Amino acid sequence: MRTVADIAAVLNVPVRGDGSRAVRGVASLEDATGEDLSFLSSDQFRRAFNATRAAAVIVDRRVNLPADLPTGGGGDGAPALMIVDNAEIAVARALALFAPPVPRPPLGTHPSAVIAPSASIGDGARIGPHVFVGDGARIGRNCVLHPGVYIGAEVSIGDDCEFFPNVVLRERVTIGNRVVMHAGSVIGTDGFGYVWDGERQAKVPQIGTVIIEDDVEIGSCACIDRAKFAATVVERGTKIDNIVQLGHNVRIGPHCLLAGQVGIAGSSVLGQGVVMGGQVGVADHVTIGAGSMFAACSAAMGDVPPNSVYNGIPAGPHRAKLREWSALSRLPELLVQFRKLQQEVEALKAAREQEAPKPK
Numbered sequence: 001m002r003t004v005a006d007i008a009a010v011l012n013v014p015v016r017g018d019g020s021r022a023v024r025g026v027a028s029l030e031d032a033t034g035e036d037l038s039f040l041s042s043d044q045f046r047r048a049f050n051a052t053r054a055a056a057v058i059v060d061r062r063v064n065l066p067a068d069l070p071t072g073g074g075g076d077g078a079p080a081l082m083i084v085d086n087a088e089i090a091v092a093r094a095l096a097l098f099a100p101p102v103p104r105p106p107l108g109t110h111p112s113a114v115i116a117p118s119a120s121i122g123d124g125a126r127i128g129p130h131v132f133v134g135d136g137a138r139i140g141r142n143c144v145l146h147p148g149v150y151i152g153a154e155v156s157i158g159d160d161c162e163f164f165p166n167v168v169l170r171e172r173v174t175i176g177n178r179v180v181m182h183a184g185s186v187i188g189t190d191g192f193g194y195v196w197d198g199e200r201q202a203k204v205p206q207i208g209t210v211i212i213e214d215d216v217e218i219g220s221c222a223c224i225d226r227a228k229f230a231a232t233v234v235e236r237g238t239k240i241d242n243i244v245q246l247g248h249n250v251r252i253g254p255h256c257l258l259a260g261q262v263g264i265a266g267s268s269v270l271g272q273g274v275v276m277g278g279q280v281g282v283a284d285h286v287t288i289g290a291g292s293m294f295a296a297c298s299a300a301m302g303d304v305p306p307n308s309v310y311n312g313i314p315a316g317p318h319r320a321k322l323r324e325w326s327a328l329s330r331l332p333e334l335l336v337q338f339r340k341l342q343q344e345v346e347a348l349k350a351a352r353e354q355e356a357p358k359p360k
Contacts, residue, residue, distance in 0.1 A: 002097055004056040004080045007037060010097060011058070011090050017080030021055040025098055026091070029054065037094060038079070041087035056080040058094065060087035104144050104162075105129070119151075122159065134171065152188070158214070170226065176214035176236070184221040187212065191225040191232075191248025191266060204228060206248060213237075219244065219260070228266075241278075253290065271306060 005019030027036040029045060032054035039058040040049045049057065057079045059065065069078070084090040105128035109115060113131040121127065122141035131145045134153035139145075144162040151157070152170045158177035163169075167181045170188030181187070193204035208227025212218075212234045219242035224232060227249045234240070235254040244258050247266035252258070256270055259278040264270070268282050271290030282288065282300045289306030298315040309318040316324075 004037075004082075007056065007094055007097065008082050010093060011082060011084060013082050013084055013090075015056075015080050015082060017056070017078070019080060021080060023055050026095055027054070029057070039087050039091045052079060054079045056082060058082050058084055058087055058090045061085055105146065116153075128165075140177070146183075164220075170210075173210040173212070173226070175212045176216070178215050179212055180217040181222075182218065182220040182242070185218050185223070187218075187224045188226045189223055191228055193228055193248060193266075208232065208249070210234075213254075216240070222246075225250075225266075235272075247284070259296070 002023050003019060004015055004017070004021045004023060007023060008015045008019060022035055023037045024035040025037070027033070027038055029038045029040065029048035029052040032038040032052050034053055034055055036054050037056050037058065038052055038054040040063055041060045043063055059081050061083055082090070105126040107124065107126055109121070109127040110129045110131070112129045113127045113133070115121065115127070115133045116135040116137065118135045119133045119137040119139070121133070121139050122143065124142040125139055126144045128145055128147040128149070130147055131149045131151070133139065133151045134155070136154040137151050138155070139151070139157045140159035140161065142160045143157060145151070146163060146165045148166040149163045150168045152172070154172045155169050155175070157175045158179070160177055161175060161179045163181045164183040166184050168186045169175065170186070173188040188210045190206040193206055194201040195204055196202070206226050206228050208229045208231055210224055210226050210232045213236040215237045216234050216239070218240045221242055222240055222244045224234065224246045225248045226232060230249065232246060232248055232250050234246070234252045237255040238252050238258070239256075240258045241260040241262070243261050245263045246252065247264060247268070249267045250264050251269045253270050253272040253274065255273050257275045259276060259280075261279045262276050264282040265284035267284055268286045268288070270288045271292070273291050274288050275293045277294060277296030277298070279297045280294045280300070281298075283302070286300055287303045288300060289304055289308060291307040292304050293309045294300065294315060295311040295318065297313070298311055299313040300310065301314040304310060310316060311318045312321040
């Protein structure tokens with residue numbers, strides 16, 4: 001439980017209204033009770049804000065609220081208000097106050113874990129049941145390995161990392177500091193490399209590695225393939241959603257966001273800050289410029305310049321695609337008009353032929 005004043009202190013903003021009201025959780029404007037914190041990020045939710053029963057509301061400064069708006073302490077009265085520059089960031093900070101602790105293994109190594117004698121484990125590590133750590137692996141300080149994690153031979157892991165159940169780190173991959181990987185992700189699988197030798201699909205050895213830099217978070221069941229040679233790289237601060245596939249020798253720039261079911265084929269490169277919606281596909285050897293954004297279900301088939309907004313299959317500039325789809329939506333109507341014009345032209349041709357003098 002927190003008070004409204006406690007939350008305001010964390011957000012470093014003043015309270016308009018009663019700061020002593022108790023807050024026990026966070027809820028939407030519609031669902032909030034007199035003991036909940038809520039938020040208003042846009043004018044489109046003003047109706048819900050006017051009816052909310054929340055104890056307090058975080059309000060984005062861009063929302064147009066009357067200066068004399070009454071404030072109170074929740075219940076049947078008006079909520080207390082906290083005006084912030086960015087409601088989404090403020091809500092994220094507030095949620096951290098109410099988040100229940102994640103269950104973690106105790107300090108030390110569980111008796112059922114298998115640790116190679118040549119592996120090194122940093123101070124403060126938590127090694128859960130049935131974890132495997134291979135020969136020559138190095139695990140940094142304060143790392144948390146939940147049950148069933150597999151760490152292959154010669155893997156290097158930095159400090160303050162957390163790997164949830166059944167994460168697999170194959171041999172020779174390198175992980176930076178403060179990296180989080182959720183359950184079931186696999187890093188360092190062989191890249192999808194085969195060549196037809198006249199009789200069969202012959203496997204091309206994948207002798208490279210994977211490098212995950214600092215502050216990367218990877219969702220559940222994501223797969224990042226090792227390079228054919230050199231390295232597949234995910235640079236610092238990038239966040240990857242569940243069920244994402246990165247092919248061999250892909251390079252993801254810093255601070256990218258990849259939503260669920262994104263698939264990026266081998267040797268493609270994403271610049272800094274690229275954002276991809278769910279199910280975006282990228283062909284092989286494609287370069288996506290920094291700051292570009294892709295709508296869900298798009299397919300990047302060729303290089304994209306920086307700061308572009310793309311959409312569609314194959315992907316193209318967003319506004320051009322909107323015009324294209326608008327024209328396609330009129331296709332049935334245009335087809336009727338075309339057939340009518342075609343009939344009129346045929347009728348005119350027939351009339352002209354009848355009026356033309358006949359040869360003697």
